[in-house]
Amino acid sequence: MSSRTRHPAGRVAMVSEHASPLAALGGPDAGGQNVYVAQVARQLARRGHRVTVYTRRDSADLPDRVTLDDGVQVVHVPAGPPAPVPKDELLPHMSEFGDFLARQWSLDPPDVVHAHFWMSGLAALAGARELGIPVVQTYHALGTVKKRYQGASDTSPPQRLAIEEAVGHDCARIIATCSDEVAELKAMGLDEDRISIVPCGVDPDQFRPAPRIRPAGARKRLLSVGRLVPRKGFDRAIRALAGIPGAELVVAGGPGAGLLGADPEARRLAAIAAEYGVADRVTLLGGVGRDRMPALMADADLVLSLPRYEPFGIVPLEAMACATPVVATAVGGQLDTVVDGTTGVLVPADEDHDLGPVVRALLADPERLARYGAAGRRRVLTHYTWDRVADGVAAVYGAVSSIPSLSGVVR
Structure with a gap:
């Protein structure tokens, strides 16, 4: 399926509580997840789907809603103070985040919800549970791995591991980004049959070979x-x-x-x-x-x-x-x-x-x-083009939702 092919619109909600697709990269909590959410949302929108990304309001100056050039809607969710908060301190505000989603989705329910990061999964499930909306989960990073490597210096909330496991059991399907993550998820007791691998990607038109600009003889x-x-x-x-x-x-x-x-x-x-x-x-x-x-x-x-x-x-x-x-x-x-x-x-x-x-x-x-x-x-x-990533994500959505244009074989 090509990004140039138009299909009947489906309604896709993405929840990315700390990683806004609008954020500048390089900060302590801004990186690959921001890029992934922005790129997949854009690819799906270009295929004709109505995509809304829900992310936490971290500034009082932000508008309630921003519409990107490709039609993606970014909604700034009031959950916690309208100021920067380290992601490891956001858990107490996820109940408010989930309540906001429930109110929004009761009026305009999406066909499928895609949660990014474990706290987003918690909020997304809270918002979708009573409405019967399927939730797809991508962790982007796992607390089990972080705890293993950081030990006592891990600043994650102590509830993280239990919540990650619960989210994995309660969601409709899990998207892992690599085979190593699948092994970690299986070790958590999650069913491999409900896990699909869809990697992250890169824009090969933006990142492409170019002539060297350093002078001859440079280091x-x-x-x-x-x-x-x-x-x-x-x-x-x-x-x-x-x-x-x-x-x-x-x-x-x-x-x-x-x-x-x-x-x-x-x-x-x-x-x-x-x-x-x-x-x-x-x-x-x-x-x-x-x-x-x-x-x-x-x-x-x-x-x-x-x-x-x-x-x-x-x-x-x-x-x-x-x-x-x-x-x-x-x-x-x-x-x-x-x-x-x-x-x-x-x-x-x-x-x-x-x-x-x-x-x-x-x-x-x-x-x-x-x-x-x-x-x-x-x-x-x-x-690893974003078009191929979107193919994989759309196939997973189709496996758990009734959107005809997203149905397909999960790879």
């Missing part, structure tokens, strides 16, 4: 992208740089460049660079707009995606779409997206593993880099 450039949080592994990339002479590392993410001096993680990374004697070869760019990111990725020799754990990870896909090879830790969705020895190299998440030899060998072999880059671009076009 080889390594690029790491993501939120400035310890689990993203930027510190590991900095330490590895000490054994990669002639290369520089650019880190894109976090607050604006002018605010990096006040950011704890940025200060920690700068201190590590100084400790390892590579401060003159490490650049922290701060937050980079989506309009600048494709050129930044296309200009890199190699993208390093080194999270300690990662529910999915869009960064490798964006790099591959730009025909830039990837060195990625063998975790989460990266196990599915990066084909070791074909589109890049998978390395252990163990921080004691020395990245230097792997990166040095790649940088010394331009033909191999070019081959990996071309293969990565082909893989994205075959499996």
Whole structure:
């Protein structure tokens, strides 16, 4: 099914309590989920469906409703204070969120609800339960994984694990983004027959190969992208740089460049660079707009995606779409997206593993880099466009709802 094909309209409600499709990326709670919700909503709207995204009002200045160019409606739900609240502190406001959804849907019920993140699932089920509306759940990240890797430093509410499991049992179907997540869901006691894998995606027209803009003879450039949080592994990339002479590392993410001096993680990374004697070869760019990111990725020799754990990870896909090879830790969705020895190299998440030899060998072999880059671009076009993601999501909707245009075989 192509995004250019028009169908009878279905009514789709998406619930994304902390990740608005309108949010600027790079903040502590803004990342891949925002992109996923925005892109899938737009793809479905372009197919003729009426799509409404419900997200929490985090500013008194926001209008009640915003209509995007493609017809997607974004509703700002009054739940908690109209101000930024860290997502780990939002649980007490989900009852108010669910009550709002119930009132809205009793007047104008959607055909299917798609909840994004565990708290959205809680609110969506509360809003849909009495009306008999099917709820599809995408977790985007699981508390079991976060607890395993963060331990005592995990700031999630203590009820998270129990609520995630309950949401999984009560929803009509679960969409997992990768095979690793399916294993985690099965370990939670959830029925594999009710789980479908639909990955995240990338826009290959936005992220595409482009000529290098660095001058001839410039240092080889390594690029790491993501939120400035310890689990993203930027510190590991900095330490590895000490054994990669002639290369520089650019880190894109976090607050604006002018605010990096006040950011704890940025200060920690700068201190590590100084400790390892590579401060003159490490650049922290701060937050980079989506309009600048494709050129930044296309200009890199190699993208390093080194999270300690990662529910999915869009960064490798964006790099591959730009025909830039990837060195990625063998975790989460990266196990599915990066084909070791074909589109890049998978390395252990163990921080004691020395990245230097792997990166040095790649940088010394331009033909191999070019081959990996071309293969990565082909893989994205075959499996990971947002159009293909929307195909998979629509098939899941069709399996649980009566919308004729969304019915189909769940892959």
